[in-house]
Amino acid sequence: MKNLKLEKAQNLEMWHVRGQAAPAAIASLSCGAPEMFKINSFGDFGFTTATGATEFYLVDEKDGSVAAELKAKAGDADTFMFPRQDALFVLSGEGWKDMMLRVSAFNFKAADDSGYITANMAGVSVWFRVNSTDPNKVLFGCDPSYGHYLYETLCDVIKEVAAL
Amino acid sequence: MPYRLLKYAFKNPEELGDPRYFDQPEKLKSSYDVVIIGGGGHGLACAYYLARDFGITNVAVLEQGYVGGGNTGRNTTIVRSNYLTPEGVKFYDESLKLYLDLSDDLDINLMYSTRGHFTLAHSDSAMRTSRWRAETNKHLGIDSEVVDRQFIKNEVPYLDLDCGGTHPIMGALYHGPGAVARHDAVAWGYGRAANVRGVEIHQKTQVTGIKTNDDGTKVVGVETNRGFVQAGKVISMVAGSSPRITSMVGLKTPIEIFPLQACVTEPVKPFMDTIIVSGSLHCYVSQSSRGEMVMGASADPQELHSTRSSFDFVEGLTDQMMDLLPFTGGLRLMRQWAGMCDMTPDFAPIMGKTPIDNFYLDGGWGTWGFKATPVSGKTMAYTVANDKVHDLIKPFGLDRFDTYKLVGEKGAASVGH
């Protein structure tokens, strides 16, 4: 489990899309409609997913083009786009799924890499999105107030695991 | 060498067991004046006081398992009276007073050991609750006070006041008379003392139904796995099985059952002479007379009628315990078990008469049943003998919920041990 690297993800913006009209707006996007807890991926890490009948998440690459497209399509009152300020990280390296065994009860090795995974990691609720092209890279995010703690803790665990 | 042990040493083997602690009566009689459901501490104590104080001996104690096999054998073994409400304080202090003489009354060494009881406070709100209890206790003459970090350091030098860096300890509620006792011996002592006075103790006898008169307003007897028994009065003293019994007479109560787990380490040379409870970390530890560290935490979060063990209980407890007492990391957990905790909305028991004549209830003991064993036996015996609710338990009637007159024991909503 050598060469594990944890970095803070840069230039990604995140939206939490809700409302009675949200499904229609999301469906009209050029990247298509996501299935429940499945990654509908575009770009390196960009994606949309559905976590409820009228609840969607959008992570957009730096140019924000998809978000702009959605804003235009949504337009009327019945769609609410809340900007999300999650603490975002990228974990890379072959053994990342083995390292996860030390901090989360979720079985990443058996999981389908195209899933929008939600699990508890080191005591914090975290969502995961495996990179669509490189299975040894995963983007994950949590509530910003836990960001500092999660980063410090994971660096500790990676140091311990690297020493094994 | 104490005289008593000499007496036992030279007793010839045949005489041993005369009298037995508990007889094994072959058959159930067809009827009894009083049937007590539950052969734990409360049931046996009630039988003892009925016989001793009221001469009522035509009594049967029906135990589905073995004597003291329910929560009596599974609890924290802590005895204290530093409760929050005046009703709670008076009730539990009477119990503590009874405990002080109980070894002599029952002629058995309960190993009742006064140790001092710390309820640690890890936040300013916990400190406020501690002072609230201390002030109420002092008002009612209970030895209980808020102590600071220095006092704790002196009494328990091996405790890490910074708690590993989060939730540092700010102070504690210290209750000098807090004690521990050998829980099994309490049941055996009461059992033998009742048995000797003619009370019948039937083990492996499960109550499967309660028979009432036609309109269900009066109890007449109980169905068991050994046949029907008529009863002048029936008392339910089954703690974790209370809802199962009360549903037999169509009586709904607020009692809900949650598993409460505990564990012990291997027995080590005694070093801890006090009892440590943490309200914020929801855990407790004391060292038994056998040298084992007896540890536990709060009840499991979801209702379950089972004494199964869970591993996340062990993980949570050991994680917190190493913050409080770092050296315990080097000890080994030998055994874990669980009891069935009968919780009520206001953390106070449900005792006394019920809407159904001749059917009395002693339940809702949450994590405080063992502490109340003597006083519950005494007050329930009085209530059953006179069909009049004893003053001490008036505030704990089932009807209090109909009129929203809840007991304020829940206070700041963190369960004490």
Add this chain to the structure above:
Amino acid sequence: MKVIDCPHIGKRPMSEFVYGHEVREMPKPSEASDKEWADYVFSRDGAPGVKKEWWHHVPSGIWFVFERDTLTDKFIRLVDIAEVQYEL
């Protein structure tokens, strides 16, 4: 550690859930006497048996309703939310 099998997110350990207590139908407040209302607020049918309960999966923020046997801790079936909805 108990495992709960959920739609979309699959089998999850119980440690990821918050217990939301039993689903209890609320009587019409205006028609309930004081005693009947107090009975609804405080009384529980605490005997062991199969109960409909709320369970909240914290990481994904979803509420589920399951039927569970409170004697054996067995999750029997997922209950459609519509089954437990009620009008005031």
Add this chain to the structure above:
Amino acid sequence: MSYRLQEQPFEWIDRSKTVNIEVEGRPMRGFEGDTISSTMLANGVIHMGRSFKYHRIRGPFTFANHDINALFENADKTHVRGDVELAEDGLKLKGANTIGGIAKDKFRHLSLLSRFLVVGFYYKGLFKPRFLRPFYERIIRESAGLGKVDLNWRGGRKSKRYGFCDVLVIGAGPAGMAAAKAAAESGAQVMLVDENAQIGGSLDYQYANDASVADTRSELKEAVLNNENIEVHTSSVAVGWYTDNWMPINTPNGIIKVRAEQVVMATGLFEQPSIFHKNDVPGVMMASAAQRMIARYAIKPCEVAAMVVANEDGYRAALDLLKAGVKINAIADLEDHEDRGDLAKQVKAQGVQIYDHHGIYEVEGKDRVTSATLCPLNASGELDTSRKTTVPCDGVMMSVGWAPATHMLFQCKADIKYDATIGQFRAQSLPEGMFAAGRVNGVFDIKDQIADGAGAGQQAAAAAKGESADVQRPEPTKVRQSHEYPIFSHPKAKNFLDYDEDIQLKDYINAAKEGFDNIELIKRFSTNGMGPSQGKHSNMNGIRILAKHTGKSIDETGSTTARPMFHPTPVGHLGGRRFRAERVTPMQESHVAHKAVFMEAGAWLRPEYYDTEATRTESIHAEVNAVRTGLGIIDVSTLGKIEVFGPDAPEVMDRICTMRMSNMKIGMTRYALVVDEAGVITDDGVVVRYADDHFYYTTTTGSSDPAFRTLQKQILEWGLKAEAVNRTGQLQAMNLAGPLARQKLAPLTDIDLSEEAFPYLAARTGTMYGKPVTLARVGFVGELGYEIHCLSGDAAEIWDNLLRDCADAGIRPFGVEAQRLLRLEKGHVIVTQDTDGLTNPYEAGMPWAVHMKKDFFIGKRSLEILKPLQARKLMGFMFPESYSGGTPKECHLLIKDGELNGRITSVSYSPTFNRYLGLAYVDDMNANVGDAVNVRLDDGALVEAELVSLPFYDPEGKRQTCDVDGTEEKVA
């Protein structure tokens, strides 16, 4: 006399690497792979420790961690189990529970008093006369426990991890290895666990010299160790079985919490002792113990042996002893050696004297066994002591039967019954996901064990894929392996049932006679099986004795509940690494820079005050004055922040809060109070109405997550068309408060702050420093103020800019303590401080917050019942300005005519009024403003305070509305 034998075929020691340890001050040399006990034996030392109750000298007994005869300790280790823990170079140890060392233990003569120390003696004596009770208690406590605890031990925690596999096999003996091999070959991901340092199990110590299994052994080992689908963990113990095949495995470097689809229990057996006089003298041991010594550590168990056997395994052990050069003077076979098959013939052929239908009645010897006396069994199974045969020996090996390691089968609720044919408990049926194989499953022939394992492995692998494999499993053996009653009484007793607890046969029988004749009660009264080995060598005999005494069958007698942990497990492994999820706001660096002293609020870290003045109180008062006279700013980002929207949003808000919310005007705020179904206050906060169908609701810090969860659940339960989003960590908030607030904020925002455009209790959205914000004029601290809500990413910048741009106004950050004082001067309630587990809005002085005209809100019907029952009320009180007595504190009681009459919930010395003021419950509905109340201080002194109307400060609320242009105007 060298105790080390020549090299054994599967020995565990590496003769090329020596290891030096010191036990009780005596240096000893062993090899790498030796345990502490095997090193001692190699140096001719057989005294491993002193027993718990009578301090009798003890030697090796099971050599398999099923007893604690060999228990050591040193400065940093407690309860070191010599039989199984490795002898590391430089290790220094001494015996546990002795005073003066194993040899010269001060209590070594205690067994002379055993006559008086009857079973449960501490219940019967040692408590009268009463005045001696403390003395007796000290004796009991000092004699209790085994090892000493090092209170300074800081060995620390061992990280845990999770593990997942299709098939988990517990036990790497013949059956276990076969199961792992078969499962892996069927494509399953397998984990194989064994508590021993090496795999092989009984194949390597009971069949070490059996050529017929040589090929199978190497084939199994090779398959298991080289198949990358099999993850092998040795020196690793399955702690227990938990719901849904959740099995923590304690490995030397931490616990793996394994979730297994299927489990195969190949856990084998514990050999059980025969009970006879002085069966605990060093040299008396299990036959399998002798075989382990020979096969694993090349140790010669003794020079001359006697044996008592009741199965074929006994003769297999005899052959191993003979091969190791041990002379066997006599073998007592409890039945007929003719029925023991070929091995018995081989033993006889080597000239060993075998006494059929004989048992061992007693042994002699103090420091080590010197002779064994055999007697024939009479018709009723007792020993006929009229015909004794005594043979000299320095070792006695017992092979009279086994108890299966069924702990985890009991835990998973397998249906386990006593199989009288074999003489052991066996699972009649197994729950889904669980298989048993090998001798724990009653299959004893070595080839059958391997076939049973392979069959179970295939079935488990198939089941893991949701299929089933119809596999022919071998039948359990028809030959009895364990004697019905290898237990013989003796007038001089010292015949031990439980070696951990020193329980003699008569103690146990007397316990039954005294009325504890039920398996659970007799365990607790006699303590049989309650010691550190938890009954591994004593439970089975205990059941046999009780069954015979009560005339019941083994199944009727039953067995005690098998609880985790299988072996005692270090707390440092169970606790694992520390994960304390902590929340901080984006302004954390700035707080630290401003010398904040932090406090914990749930998972959040918040500035309690900023340590700028000489003392804590002065710092807090400085902060209060800044807000009252100039300008202060507090980070309130920890508040819960929930957005509620959708067509039914107004209806949802009306049902959740006690007051009507649906009539709020857009762009306004309103105080919100929430009660539970019983009418008890659970939360309060401020609600902003953004639009007809969009509310923004802030809750107290502590209840942000529960409040959101409950709101979500209610929306679902009511089937309303509304949605809620928890934005607690996504948005941050800071309250800029003080007379200069408007004047300093106006130029920094595009929002018009004029009173007309932005009145008190209004809320407006706009930008600050180009960042989107919502400003809300809330009244908590009682000054002109604006609560600024912004995105988490923008918060630190806005906070720092405000401190910079308002520096000329003397802006000062203030913490939780100052806020508490400011809100107290305004008489505002803090939920969970001024309210408790029963407080309803009427008692808390908030009848105005309860709008009964609404047709429904949570708790309404209960409040209708509670209103007339009100018996206490929250009132304000003040101490005279001249007061100089003791400090009044929160939760001090109000006393009237010696009776409880109320309780202080909040109290502080107010720098604004230069006197103590606070809130208290008065248990008297007739109490009025102007009345006096008595407060009882810490030392019991009663001091007087006066009830006053609320709020104390600025009753007309002028301060929050007027535009004070920085003039010094303090309203008293």
